[in-house]
Amino acid sequence: MIAALAGAGAVLVVTALLVRAGDGAAIPRFSRDVQPIFDRNCIACHPVSYPYLDLRRGRSYRELYRVSAATRPAFERVVPGRPELSYLLVHPPDPSTSELLTPADRQVIAAWIRAGARDD
Numbered sequence: 001m002i003a004a005l006a007g008a009g010a011v012l013v014v015t016a017l018l019v020r021a022g023d024g025a026a027i028p029r030f031s032r033d034v035q036p037i038f039d040r041n042c043i044a045c046h047p048v049s050y051p052y053l054d055l056r057r058g059r060s061y062r063e064l065y066r067v068s069a070a071t072r073p074a075f076e077r078v079v080p081g082r083p084e085l086s087y088l089l090v091h092p093p094d095p096s097t098s099e100l101l102t103p104a105d106r107q108v109i110a111a112w113i114r115a116g117a118r119d120d
């Protein structure tokens with residue numbers, strides 16, 4: 001009985017570790033995973049043509065996290081934990097969202113926001 005319980009306990013611990021490792025691997029990091037999306041797709045216009053949003057490395061985070069959108073001040077560009085409210089992802093179709101972001105890019109950004117939108 002005790003051995004069986006110990007066995008079950010070990011399985012639980014291993015499962016918990018795997019789940020935790022899985023989560024850790026799944027949480028995108030800003031500098032490694034999110035910024036390269038901006039570098040590839042966005043900085044030609046932001047800030048060059050639209051200076052109210054500067055998405056260059058080293059500047060983008062402080063332009064996004066809890067910052068009101070310039071075109072729709074009622075929205076914040078990134079609401080930590082809430083990708084569905086973050087203007088970065090939900091702003092109406094413009095060149096930036098209709099084609100430039102692949103579904104995979106969107107998932108990376110959404111997962112980063114959901115996990116708290118850390119500057120990491």
Ligand code: HEC
Nearest residue numbers: 041042045053069070071072087088091094095096100101
């Ligand atoms: C071809 C130029 C162009 C590119 C490239 C571009 N955008 Fe935009 N973006 C715009 C324009 C134009 C607007 C303003 C739309 C409006 O007035 O509603 C805008 C607005 C935005 C806004 C709203 C800003 C605010 O505060 O109101 C966000 C967020 C945004 N873009 C994100 C991005 C992201 C992320 C990318 C890269 C995936 C990107 N854009 C690439 C042209 C571009």
